[in-house]
Amino acid sequence: MEKYLIGIDAGTSMVKSVVFDDEGNELAVGRQKTTVLNPRPNWDEQDMLEVWEAVVITVNEAVAKSGVPAKDICAIGVTGQGDGCWLIDEEGEPVRPAILWSDGRAGDLIARWQAEGISENAYKILGSALFPGVQAAIIKWLDENEPETLAKSRRALYCKDWLKYKLTGEITTDETDGCVPHFDIAKRQYSEELLKMYGTVKYRYLLPPVKTPLENYAPLTDEAASLLGLPSGIPVVGGPFDVIATATGVGAIHPGDACSIIGTTCFNEVVMDGPYIEPLNVGFTMCHGFAGLWVRAMGVMMGTPNLDWILAQVGRTYEEEAAKRNMSFYDVVEEHVKGLDIGAGGIIYHPYLSASGERAPFVKPTARAQFFGITATHNRDNLVRAVYEGVGFAMMDCYQYIPIKINRVRISGGGAQSAFWCQLLSDMTGLPLEVPEGSEFGAKGTALVAGVVVGLYENIEEAVKKTVRLERQYQPDMEKTKRARAFYTLYRRLYEHVWDDWDLLQDILMQRF
Structure with a gap:
């Protein structure tokens, strides 16, 4: 049976x-x-x-x-x-x-x-x-x-x-x-x-x-x-809870295995064989679901909602074009932005849309999203491209603070459905990315644990070997990686420069005039 x-x-x-x-x-x-x-x-x-x-x-x-x-x-x-x-x-x-x-x-x-x-x-x-x-x-x-x-x-x-x-x-x-x-x-x-x-x-x-x-x-x-x-x-x-369950569901169960969830959050995690907590005071060190394993993680508060937000503001003409050409809305959007170089024509976007601020790779309750570098020569394509890249810069920022040798990165979440975004993330981080078959990896991870409990699998290694298969793989273009790293330096300097200004903004908003 x-x-x-x-x-x-x-x-x-x-x-x-x-x-x-x-x-x-x-x-x-x-x-x-x-x-x-x-x-x-x-x-x-x-x-x-x-x-x-x-x-x-x-x-x-x-x-x-x-x-x-x-x-x-x-x-x-x-x-x-x-x-x-x-x-x-x-x-x-x-x-x-x-x-x-x-x-x-x-x-x-x-x-x-x-x-x-x-x-x-x-x-x-x-x-x-x-x-x-x-x-x-x-x-x-x-x-x-x-x-x-x-x-x-x-x-x-x-x-x-x-x-x-x-x-x-x-x-x-x-x-x-x-x-x-x-x-x-x-x-x-x-x-x-x-x-x-x-x-x-x-x-x-x-x-x-x-x-x-x-x-x-x-x-x-x-x-x-x-x-x-x-x-x-x-x-x-x-x-395990959702991000650890997702790591399990995509097969990240050995030290050095990494998993990035490009979904509601942009969550980046690497499996470790010890409770390594450096660098200090950034990110999260958590228990994996299995003895002798921990996870070092950086979870940006918002991932794909950044794209949802910008397209809600400027997406009408994309929608009209998609209807006229009988194409997918996102296919039209990505057709427009994929021809732009990394750097979006000189625009940097910080994806800190959450009203509660940011938690990785820094904790700042007053942090807010922002564009930098806009001129009259830019258009909606530049803004949308900058948002795609902003999530990529946040991902780079997180892995910068996880000083562990990475074997591979498995990608999941709604963003993983976009071949354009996956290739962009690979180019920006300089890491090979793998997209497993399936879509519901959190549910899968916890189901595999349940399967081990009832003896359907001998252990989690057997469960992963039997059930996890790759659908797509992406290799980075290292010339694009060099360009991304140059812009990433600016990305970090910008948020460091406005660190206290975020607090000032909050103070002003709290005042009664």
Whole structure:
């Protein structure tokens, strides 16, 4: 009898459930959008029950589309957005809407921790830079601004932990989610010293028990099984969280393997055989999903949304041309911009669109996106090209701070669908890039972990060998790489020069005239 796996990936704005066969083929996908709430400027929240309902809808949709008999589903893997704070009470109900990784309300708190040396001291234990969306900052902000919320709370979870709880009734987290911001990263366990630094020792009880992803499973409850139309009792695995699950799903499981996710974020990560944290005070050092492995990562807050934004401003004529020529919108856009040299005719773009600032390779809550070098000779093609390149410069910036020999870079996310962008990123970074077959790599990664748990694969190495195949490869043009490196020097100097000006802008905006 054939066996199948379900991978659930609860992203920031979309929940996806995918049915996989044992060779890693995506048989069917269910998708459901979820709402990011913005009750105040710089606040990003989510209705926890809406996310759970989206899981129920998408699992049912994916299984129905696949045609796979429910009895042949042998395990479920759950992954989701990382960081943030998903609070539940004694009854296991949401205390308030989840506060997301992208939320900026704790920006002033992070600035205070930086000024007081707390961030720097924490980094020596944690190996990761603190930013407004980490759980410790959110808990401390709630302590100072919503203490009644914490008084009602039993546990502080992450997205995938909340969903695993709804599926199994078990409250846990895994090493990949739990490590930032509460771990002694070398020991892979909670650090009481960090809690003292953050001033959150009295909320120690909120932190759930930690397991490795291969240990973090429990049986699907009768109630959840009834909602999903699946057999009760099958294992539900929680983790790894989305970026680590994606690394697993594209096959980045050995030291030196790299993975870049060109999606909502521009997330760049390299697998390591030790908890290496240098250079200090930049980026993140996290647990991989497997013993003896860590990940060094730099996650730019926004990736493809930069392109969405610029095309929303100047894309009308591209749309009209695409309709007239019966072509894809993005094919028309890329036809226009691919003829321009790296440097976009002298325009530099910094892709710091997030209202909560930037977190990699530097933490700056007031950082903002900006164009530099525009003249009357430039047009929309130059601006759009500069935005494509801006994400590439951010990717270069991240890998600059990951001093580890890279074997290969696997690319995923919406940006990986663009052959033009993939080649541009290879040219800019000077790195060979590989695009695996498939599209839902976060769901795939957590499904593979679930497959190991139930014995479908002997170990994760066998799972990757059996299920990960390459679709496309790109080699860099080193002459273009030289040009990109020259502009990258300017890219960095520019944001260093306006560092304090970002703060001044924030101060002016906060004033009442």
